[in-house]
Amino acid sequence: MDMLQVSVWRGAASGGYRTYEVPRQESQSVLDVVTYIQRSIDPTLSYRFACRVGMCGACAMTVNGVARWTCRTHVAKVAQGNAIQIAPLANLPLVKDLVTDMREFFDKWARARGQFVPSATRHEDFARVASDSPGRVAANAGIECIGCGVCYASCDVVSWNSGYLGPAALNRAWTLVNDVRDGARRERLAAVAGDAGCHACHTHLSCSERCPKNIAPTAAIAGLKRAVAIAAWKGEL
Amino acid sequence: MSNDFRARNHPAWWAFLVHRLSGLALSVFLPFHFWALGQALQGEARLDGLLRWTEQPLVKFAEIVLVLLLAAHLTGGLRLLALEFLPWREWQKSLLALAAGAALAAGLAFALAL
Numbered sequence: 266m267d268m269l270q271v272s273v274w275r276g277a278a279s280g281g282y283r284t285y286e287v288p289r290q291e292s293q294s295v296l297d298v299v300t301y302i303q304r305s306i307d308p309t310l311s312y313r314f315a316c317r318v319g320m321c322g323a324c325a326m327t328v329n330g331v332a333r334w335t336c337r338t339h340v341a342k343v344a345q346g347n348a349i350q351i352a353p354l355a356n357l358p359l360v361k362d363l364v365t366d367m368r369e370f371f372d373k374w375a376r377a378r379g380q381f382v383p384s385a386t387r388h389e390d391f392a393r394v395a396s397d398s399p400g401r402v403a404a405n406a407g408i409e410c411i412g413c414g415v416c417y418a419s420c421d422v423v424s425w426n427s428g429y430l431g432p433a434a435l436n437r438a439w440t441l442v443n444d445v446r447d448g449a450r451r452e453r454l455a456a457v458a459g460d461a462g463c464h465a466c467h468t469h470l471s472c473s474e475r476c477p478k479n480i481a482p483t484a485a486i487a488g489l490k491r492a493v494a495i496a497a498w499k500g501e502l
Numbered sequence: 503m504s505n506d507f508r509a510r511n512h513p514a515w516w517a518f519l520v521h522r523l524s525g526l527a528l529s530v531f532l533p534f535h536f537w538a539l540g541q542a543l544q545g546e547a548r549l550d551g552l553l554r555w556t557e558q559p560l561v562k563f564a565e566i567v568l569v570l571l572l573a574a575h576l577t578g579g580l581r582l583l584a585l586e587f588l589p590w591r592e593w594q595k596s597l598l599a600l601a602a603g604a605a606l607a608a609g610l611a612f613a614l615a616l
Contacts, residue, residue, distance in 0.1 A: 278503075327509075329508065330505070330506055330508025330509055331509055332509065355503045355509070356503075356505075359503060406590075421505070424504060468514075468518065468582055468586075469510075469514060470512075473514075481590060481594075483585070487587075491587070
């Protein structure tokens with residue numbers, strides 16, 4: 266049987282890689298590999314997953330140096346020969362092994378005003394938003410985000426500027442800026458206009474390159490830059 | 503954990519690096535450019551002397567590299583403007599290839615015209 270040589274990060278920030286031998290199988294995902302190690306070789310390995318089908322965003326890790334959703338990444342696609350290196354996501358504090366602390370990532374969503382603020386009450390009629398209206402189309406492009414953190418881990422600006430809100434939070438803000446039912450447009454644009462906001466993006470496009478859902482946060486960030494500039498021009502900010 | 507070159511190994515990141523390095527190189531060249539033009543203030547002979555010095559093969563080669571850097575920075579800048587101001591399309595990598603091709607063509611045209 267073909268064996269995979271899997272090098273896995275163990276420990277916290279001061280840890281190191283440990284190599285495990287895992288039987289190679291057809292249609293094997295990287296998450297399958299990690300699960301095999303934890304269940305059959307070393308039960309002390311910590312990692313995070315939930316749905317296993319690309320919906321929850323919990324299982325993102327760094328595979329051979331690139332951030333990926335491991336449940337939908339086939340070993341055949343990423344193995345170099347029979348070798349794979351698996352590390353925790355970059356740009357996030359490490360808890361243990363492959364588990365990162367996602368608090369800062371999600372706190373930044375809140376800081377970017379990622380919450381929907383209704384402009385109507387339940388006593389009013391339903392908002393009717395045409396599916397082909399420009400705002401709806403722009404929002405649609407970003408709403409499938411599963412919050413996996415792959416874009417955030419791939420972004421150099423996050424590494425350089427720890428306050429930077431990051432691609433996922435800015436993408437969320439852009440979907441809400443395009444939501445005609447939302448009542449906090451001005452506050453949201455102000456929240457993303459600072460030094461740590463959309464203008465800090467260096468357009469590396471790493472987020473758009475790595476997003477497993479094929480979302481382009483760079484498009485959202487470019488849209489926010491334009492919206493902020495127009496709002497500032499009109500004296501709204 | 504932090505990323506290494508493997509996370510950055512994709513066309514748009516290389517385009518960023520080319521844009522940044524060409525911009526830095528051009529900003530270093532600019533004072534020399536103005537200094538060379540300033541030689542004309544010292545008289546015709548001084549400028550002609552400098553221009554004769556630039557006829558050397560190595561300086562000519564450096565000039566081709568300079569034109570290539572300038573073209574790369576220009577087309578890279580136009581690509582970023584298109585990305586930021588035009589409606590988003592899924593052609594970002596094609597645009598990148600177009601910018602790289604145009605820059606190389608400009609450099610080649612300059613080299614062959616010498």
